[in-house]
Amino acid sequence: MRRTVVRGAVALAAATALVGCAAGGSSSSGGQASGKGKVTLTFLTFETPNLNAAYWKAAIARASAKVPGVTIKMVVSPNTDRTGYAKQLDASGQLPDIMIAVNPQGFAQAGKFAPFTAGELQDFVSPDSNAINGKVYQLPYNTQPEPLVYYNKADFAAAGIAAPPKTYADLLADAKALKAKGINPFVVGGGGADTWADMFPLIAAVGTDVYADNPKWLGKRVDGSAKFTDPVFTNAVAKVAALSQAGYVDPVGLSRSYADDEQAFRDHKGAMYPMGSWFAASADAKKPGFDVGVFAWPSDSGKLVLPAYTGGGLSVSSKAPDVALAKKWALAFMEDKQNLDASVRADGSIIALKGYTPPSNMGPVYNATYALYQQAVAAGAVVDAFSIEGGDIALPPGVADKAAIGVQDLMTGKKTAAQFSSFLDQQWAKAKQ
Template identity: 30%
Template sequence: MATPIHLSRRTLLSLAGLGAGAVALGGCGDSGSDSAGIEWWHIQNTDPMLPVWAAFAEEFQAQNEGVGITITPLENEAFKARLTTVTQAGDPPDIYHTWGGGVLRQQVEAGLCQDITDAVAPWRDILQSASTLPYEIDGRLYGVPFDIGMVGFWYNKTLFADAGITAPPQTWAEYLEVVGRLKSAGITPIALAGGEKWPGHYYWAYLAMRIGGVEALSQAAEDDNFTTPAFIGAGERLAELVALEPFQQGFLGASYGEPDGQAAAMGNGDAAMELMGQWAPAVQEEASGVEGGLGSDLGFFPFPAVDGGQGSASDAFGGGGGFAIGRDASPDAIRFLEFISQVDKQRRAVATGAFLPVTIGAEDAIEDPNLAAVADTLANASNFQLYLDQAYAPAVGQEVNDRVAELIAGQMTPEQVAEAVTVVAQR
C-alpha cells in the first residue's frame, strides 16, 4: 500500500457530469505517425472547462503543424473504469488525468507512464512546489498538475439565517447542533450524492484526520490497519450525523452532477450544505441551471474540529488534478503540458471558477470571493492529506468508498467498516 501524501492540498476533483465521446481536433497529420497524434483523456466533461480544454488543444495544434490531438472527455467514474481497462491491456492514452498517490504509483510500477522529471525540469519552477507533490513517486515526477484545492463545507447563507444560525460551526458538536436547527426550521441540512459513494468518504476521512491527525492516516497505510481509534471514532461520529437524517430525500441513489443530484440540490436552494471541493460553485450552477448559482448567498467554511481530537482544525483534505504521460507518448505530449501550464493559460482556466491555480502568478485570476477563501485556507493549512481513494492503493480506496457508503446507509457499523478496509489492505 502506498503511503498517503501529506502537503503542508489539494485541488481537486474535477467537474462531474455526463459522459462524452472522443473529439478529434484538426491538424492530425499522418495518423500512423506516433509523433503526429496525441490521445488526451480528461474529466472536465461539462462547462465551464470542456470548451476551454478544447480551445487550448486547437491553439497548440495551430502552433505545431502536423500535431493532432484527439480528446476524450469522460465523467469521473466512467474515466476510472475505462482507464483501468486500457491500462490492464497495457495501452494507456498519451495524456490522461491523474490524482497522483497510490493509483499513480501502481501505474508507475506497471511501467504504464513516463518518468518526466528531466523533461519538465526546464520549466518546473513556474509551478507551485506543493502542487507537484502528489505526482512524485520515489523522488521522480510522473505528472503535471493543473489544479490544487481542498474539500470543505459550502453553505447557503440565507437558509442558515432562516434557521437562526449566525455563524458557521467551529466544532463537530456545533455542527450537529446546526443540523438539528436546520431540520427544526424545515430545511434539508445536507445534500449528498450517496449513489456515487466518493462524496461520503470525505466525512469519514476528515473525521479521522480531526481525531487522530494526518499521522493516523499515514500510520494506517504503513501498518495496513484501520481498526484504530481514529477510524473507529470517525465512523462513530459519522453514524451520529446519519442518525439525524440530515440528507435530502433519495440521497442514497443520488448522483453528484446530474440535475437531480447533490450539486443541483445546493444550486436550487433545496439543501443548506454540501461537503465538496473548490469546484462546487461551478457544478452547482451547471447542474441546477440557475445562472450564477447561489451567488452571494453561497459561503464556505472548513471542516470543524473534533473536541478532544489530536488533529488540527487547519489540516486540509483534498487533492489536485494533474496529467500523466502514457508510456508510448511522443515528446509532443509533454510539450502540450508545458503549453497549458503557462501563466496565461492558467489564468483562463482559473477565471472559469472551476480551478485554483498551480502556476505562480495566476492567483490574480481568482474572481470568486469563496474560491479566494478556499485558496487562503489552503495557503494557511498546517498539513495536507490527499483523498483516501487516491492516496491509498486502488483496491483500498474503493473499499473505503464502498464501506463508508454502507455505513451511511445504515448497513454496517463503524467497527465493521474499519475491519473490512483492513482486510483488503492486508491482502
C-alpha cells in the same frame, strides 16, 4: 473534479473525436524521445457540466499552437472515472498518449507512464507532489480543497444561526437547529456511478480527527504500524455514523448522482453541502436562488483544518509515439495562462503554479473559497484528503471505491463504525494480495 467509479466498458471508437488543432497528422514511429517531426497523440479527457466539450477543444487548441508538429485526437471518458477508463484502454492495448487526472498508481510501477524531470517541474509549487519512488508522473497543477462546506445563508438565518460554526459542537448544534425548522441539514449524495460523492463527511472527519495531529497517518497504514481499526480512525468514522443516526443526513439523498446532488442543494433540499472546491465555479456561474457561504468542516477545538489534494494534471504514456513532444505538449497545456484561467472559471481550480494569480473578476463564492484556502496555507492547516492521496502513500487501487460503498452502509445503519473500519482493513489486505 474528482473521479468516480467506472460505469462499464465503452468502445474506444464511440468515445473518440478528432480535434484538428495543430499542424501535422501523421504519427511518427519509434520516436520515443525525439521531440521532432510530426505526430498524432491521443489525449484522454472527461466531460462534466463545468468542463464541457467546448472547454476542452479550446484548451487543446491553445496548447497545440505552442507545440508545432502535434495533432491531438481527443478521447472522452464515458464518465468522470478517467482512471478506470484508462485501465480499460490499457488492457486492450490502447492506453492514450496523454491523460488528465488519471491516478498514476499501478501505471507508474509498471513502467507505463513517463516521469517528469526536476527541470520540467520547476514552475510548480509542489514539484514532489504524489511522487512514486521519488519520481513524479502527473503534473501537480491544481489544488482542490475537499471538502469545504457550502451553505445556504437564508436557511441559516431562518434557523437563527448568525454565523458559520467554529467547532464541531457548533456544527451539531446548527444541524439540530436546522432540523427543528424542518430544514434538512446536509445534502449528501453518492448514487449510481457517483458513490465517491458520499465520502466527504468521512474525508472531513479523518482530516480533523486523524490527520491534523498525525499528518502522515496513512503512511503508517502503508508500513503496517497503523490500522483502520485503531481507535483514532474508528472514532472519526463514528462521527459520520452519528450524523446519519441523528437524522442530519437524509438517507434518500444517498441514491442521487453527483449532478442530482448539486441540484438538490440548489433546490433547497438541504442547508449544507459538503463538496470539493469546484462547486464554487458552478455557484458563481449559475447563482442559486440564495446566497452561498463557505466554511471549513470544524474540528472539536475550533482549530482550522482543511483537507486538500494537489495534482490532477497531465500524465504521458511511456509508449507515446514521441514522448518528448508529448511531455512538451503536456507542459504547454498546463502552463498556458488562458488555459489556467479557463480552468479556474470553469472548475474553481486553485492553481499550484508559481506566480499565478486568479482572474480579478472571479465571483464571490470562488473568492471566498480561495481566501479560505489561503488562510489555511498561512496557518499550516492544510492536510491530505483521505482516500484521494497520491504517490507512495495512496490507498491501494480499488480501496477508495470500496470505502465509498462502505460509507453508504455506514450512513444507512448497515455497518457500525467498528464494522466499517474492519471492512477497510479487509479491503486493504485483499488489494495487497
